[in-house]
Amino acid sequence: MREDIGEIIKFIYDLGLEKWIVTNGTYIDDDMISIFKNFKVNVQVSLDGPDERVNDYIRGEGSFRRAIKAIKMLVGNGVRTKIGVTLTKYNYNLVKKFVSLAENLGVDEVQFSSVVMAGRANKYNMSVSVTQLREFSMQVLDSASRYSVSISHERIFYQNLLSQSKRYACGGCGRDRISINSIGDVYPCQTMHHPEFFVGNIRKDRLIYLWINSEKLNELRHHNVDNIEKCSACSWKYVCMEGCISETFYLTGDYRKTSSPVCEWYKEIFPLMLKYIGREHKYLKNKYRNISGAGIKLE
Numbered sequence: 001m002r003e004d005i006g007e008i009i010k011f012i013y014d015l016g017l018e019k020w021i022v023t024n025g026t027y028i029d030d031d032m033i034s035i036f037k038n039f040k041v042n043v044q045v046s047l048d049g050p051d052e053r054v055n056d057y058i059r060g061e062g063s064f065r066r067a068i069k070a071i072k073m074l075v076g077n078g079v080r081t082k083i084g085v086t087l088t089k090y091n092y093n094l095v096k097k098f099v100s101l102a103e104n105l106g107v108d109e110v111q112f113s114s115v116v117m118a119g120r121a122n123k124y125n126m127s128v129s130v131t132q133l134r135e136f137s138m139q140v141l142d143s144a145s146r147y148s149v150s151i152s153h154e155r156i157f158y159q160n161l162l163s164q165s166k167r168y169a170c171g172g173c174g175r176d177r178i179s180i181n182s183i184g185d186v187y188p189c190q191t192m193h194h195p196e197f198f199v200g201n202i203r204k205d206r207l208i209y210l211w212i213n214s215e216k217l218n219e220l221r222h223h224n225v226d227n228i229e230k231c232s233a234c235s236w237k238y239v240c241m242e243g244c245i246s247e248t249f250y251l252t253g254d255y256r257k258t259s260s261p262v263c264e265w266y267k268e269i270f271p272l273m274l275k276y277i278g279r280e281h282k283y284l285k286n287k288y289r290n291i292s293g294a295g296i297k298l299e
Helices: 005-014 030-038 052-059 063-076 095-105 130-144 207-213 215-221 245-252 263-279 281-286
Strands: 020-023 042-046 081-087 109-114 150-153 185-187
Touching: 005 030, 030 063, 042 063, 052 063, 063 081, 063 095, 081 095, 095 109, 095 130, 130 150, 130 263, 207 215
Parallel strands: 020 042, 042 081, 081 109, 109 150
Antiparallel strands: none
C-alpha cells in the first residue's frame, strides 16, 4: 500500500468527491480506520464466498478470515461498509448465504458484480451461464423481501429504466466515469483495462484534454443500441442498453456490432422485475435499494 494513501484520500475529500476504497481487508488496521472516519470514506470488502471453503478456494487460504476481521473492525467503528462479490460459477447459487452473513455482520449492502472474462477468470472459465443467471436472479428476488440488507447487481435492474438517456450503451463508460491505473494509463472503466480501450496517460496529457479529445471515449459516448442489428428491434433495448461492453468484448471479441452474450437472460429477468415492483411497491418505496442495480428510488 502507498505510504501517502492518507494524503491522497484527504486531497479527494477536499475536492468534495465521494470516496470508496475497494479492498480484500488485509491492510485494514486502526490507522486506516482513523483515516476512513476522518475523511468519510466508504469501504467495500471483497468476498467471493460466504464461508471459508468457497472464498478461500477462489481467493486463497486465510483470505476469508482476514476479510471478516476487517469487516467487523469497520462496522464496529461506524465506517460505512458493504460486501462486494464477483459473481462466478462457484458462488452464483449462494445469494441467501451472502446476505445472511452480511446481516449478521451488521453490513447493510451486498453488491454482486459480473466476472470479467479476462486473465485468471478466462483461464479457469469462471463465467456464469444463462441457466445459472436464472437461478441467481430468483435468489435475489426471494432474498430482497426477506432480509433488511440491500442487494445490488448491475444486471438485475438498471437505472436506465428511469433514465432520460435511453439509447447509449453501457451506463457511464466515457460519460460519468474513467479508470486510471497505477502508472497513469486511462481507460473508460475499471473492467476495460485492455489495449482496445486505452485512452492515454495522465503523465503525458492532462486528464481534461483526454476527457474531451479522446477518440475512444467519444466513440463509446455515441455507441448506440439502435445501431446494433440484434438490439435495434428489441423492446427491451433501452432498459438493458446492450449490457456491459467489456463483457461483450471479452466473450466475443467485438462490441460494436454484437449484442450481449446473455441477451436471452435479460429478456427473461426484466419482465419478472417489473412484476415484482408492481407487487412489492410499498415495500420497495422504503427499501428501494434492495433490488436495484444502481439505487433506484421509487416514488
